[in-house]
Amino acid sequence: MTEDDARSSAPSRRTIRSFVIRGGRATAAQQRALDDLWPRYGVEFNGQPLDLDQLFGRRAPRMLEIGFGAGEALLAFAEKHPELDCIGVEVHKPGVGHLLLGAYTAGLQNLRVICHDAVEVLQQQLPPGSLQLIHIFFPDPWHKKRHHKRRLIQPEFVELLAQSLAVGGTLRLATDWEHYAMHMREVIDASPSFANEAPDTGFVARNEERPVTRFERRGHRLGHGVWDLSYRRIAATPSA
Ligand SMILES: C[S@@+](CC[C@H](N)C(=O)[O-])C[C@H]1O[C@@H](n2cnc3c(N)ncnc32)[C@H](O)[C@@H]1O
Structure with a gap:
């Protein structure tokens, strides 16, 4: 294979990252969960499309949460919806450890976790149209203007979300940063x-199923508002 062949067959490169790997070590309990429970709930990133029926051992509607942090919202959702298969993607290992502990304690069967950049997971691991629901709650707002390009929600990323969502599926987001909203x-x-499910105002009422996470509590303490958005995946009509 020539260098050019290798380059053209390589997955598309991503130069801007929406995250920095935060410092902070996993607690002893989180590290034990990462060691002991990863084989049960974890999915390695290998750049290949997943067989989700095989992964979950059944065929069911599927949801994805991107950047679940410590996993409060994802755990509550997976527990409330045993009829759905849930996938969490997060790069912060202590958060993954926290989620694994919670999943084990709750005896969840319908949850799997990927510890990797969501952009590459959407590009390479999730088959087109394989999801019914995507949650993105309080993605890093990247407050400074020069950092806005690092925000997860950008046109190219939105098209990746569209590619993974089945037509009729739902994308829900929330943020406590007005400019990002x-x-x-x-x-x-x-x-x-x-x-947009609220075409007039742009924003929907708070999603009752969304528990208040640590990030949201911090926003409240700082006096921030919260904006919820909800979108229906539609069949794209070619532009005139
Ligand atoms: C501000 S926190 C919010 C966490 C959680 N959703 C909540 O509401 O508490 C944003 C999270 O997104 C994660 N994140 C950012 N970019 C990501 C990416 N490209 N792939 C996976 N996780 C990402 C960060 O590691 C961080 O934990």
Whole structure:
């Protein structure tokens, strides 16, 4: 294989990352969970499309949470919806350890975890149209203007979300940073693959199923508001 062949067959490169790997070690309990429970719930990133029926041992509607942090929302959702298969993607290992502990304690059968960049997971591991629901709650807002390009919600990423969601599926987001809320609305409203479920105001009422996480509590303490968005995946119509 020539160098050019190798380059053209390589998965598309990603230069901007939406995260920095935070410091902070896993607690002893989280590390034990990472060691002992990863084989049960963890899915290695290998750049190959997953066989989700095989992974879960059944065929069921599937949801994905991107950047689940410590996993409070994902655990609550998976527990409340045993009829759905749930996949969490997060790069922060202590958070993954925390989720694994919670999944084990709750005896969850319908949860799997990938510890990797969600962009590459969407590009390479999740088959097109394989999801019914995607949650992205409180993604890093990257407050400074020069860092806005690091925000997860960008047109290219929204198209990756559209590719993984089945037509009729739902994308739910929340943020406590007003500028990011307006940015999310502008970017996703512009996608021909999504219809805003609150076309007039742009924002929906708080999703009752979403527990208040540590990040949201911190936002409340700082006096921030919270903006919830919900979109239906529609069949994109070719532009005129
Ligand atoms: C501000 S925290 C919010 C955590 C959680 N959703 C909550 O509401 O508490 C954002 C999380 O997204 C994760 N994250 C950011 N970019 C990511 C990416 N590209 N792939 C996976 N996780 C990512 C970060 O590690 C961080 O834990």
